[in-house]
Amino acid sequence: MPIRIALVFRRRLDLAALTSLLRADNGMEVVASxxxxxxxxxxxxxADCDIVILEPLQSAATTVTLAKRMIxxxxxxxxxxxxxxxxxxxxxxxxxAHGVCYLTRRLAAADLIEAARQLLSGRLVMxxxxxxxxxxxxxxxxxxxxxxxxxxxxxxxERELQVMKLLSEGMxxxxxxxxxxxAESTVDNHRTRLKAKLKVRRTIDLAHIALREGIASExxxxxxxxxxxxxxxx
Numbered sequence: 001m002p003i004r005i006a007l008v009f010r011r012r013l014d015l016a017a018l019t020s021l022l023r024a025d026n027g028m029e030v031v032a033s034x035x036x037x038x039x040x041x042x043x044x045x046x047a048d049c050d051i052v053i054l055e056p057l058q059s060a061a062t063t064v065t066l067a068k069r070m071i072x073x074x075x076x077x078x079x080x081x082x083x084x085x086x087x088x089x090x091x092x093x094x095x096x097a098h099g100v101c102y103l104t105r106r107l108a109a110a111d112l113i114e115a116a117r118q119l120l121s122g123r124l125v126m127x128x129x130x131x132x133x134x135x136x137x138x139x140x141x142x143x144x145x146x147x148x149x150x151x152x153x154x155x156x157x158e159r160e161l162q163v164m165k166l167l168s169e170g171m172x173x174x175x176x177x178x179x180x181x182x183a184e185s186t187v188d189n190h191r192t193r194l195k196a197k198l199k200v201r202r203t204i205d206l207a208h209i210a211l212r213e214g215i216a217s218e219x220x221x222x223x224x225x226x227x228x229x230x231x232x233x234x
Contacts, residue, residue: 006076007034007052009034009055028113050116055081060214064094068099078119078120084104089153089213111131123135126141126145166179
């Protein structure tokens with residue numbers, strides 16, 4: 001019996017390509033194909049399925065929250081977050097959620113089918129060097145992720161990740177402090193530690209890592225303060 005799949009992606013071209021790929025294989029049946037708008041807080045899925053395959057929508061945390069909601073409501077039994085490129089931080093967030101796994105588009109349809117079958121059997125799976133592997137435990141998953149962590153983001157605390165996200169998305173130290181409810185000096189200290197841990201020298205280098213790892217959604221250069229207008233008499 002084929003595995004019933006629901007697809008949720010932003011671009012209709014991606015939906016069409018994946019639908020064609022999966023329908024060409026007898027192991028899966030696409031029962032729903034949804035184009036989710038940017039910033040969607042609901043997947044809009046009415047049909048029940050075995051597995052929902054979705055791309056990261058907004059942040060990885062938001063995507064996992066939406067997937068878990070579908071599983072909780074009985075709309076799906078498991079979820080595969082399908083990313084373009086492997087991100088250690090996104091993988092960590094997905095693997096912390098029961099019934100959710102993290103894969104990339106480099107995998108073939110047969111690999112997606114295998115991952116879906118393992119998920120439906122209650123197993124924990126992840127992509128390792130271009131193939132799907134069954135993990136023994138969450139500890140095993142974290143150990144494997146640490147091996148893949150070339151940038152060092154897994155060593156960052158939750159607060160450091162928050163500071164990194166806000167600064168990478170264009171906030172000043174003052175603005176980030178107000179959002180997080182901490183002093184500007186504390187934000188600056190976190191920034192200094194971030195640079196030391198990730199072995200970079202500039203804030204923009206932090207932003208590049210944040211974008212690549214899915215910690216920040218986009219880099220916005222902080223607006224420079226405008227000089228006061230010349231109010232001298234004409």
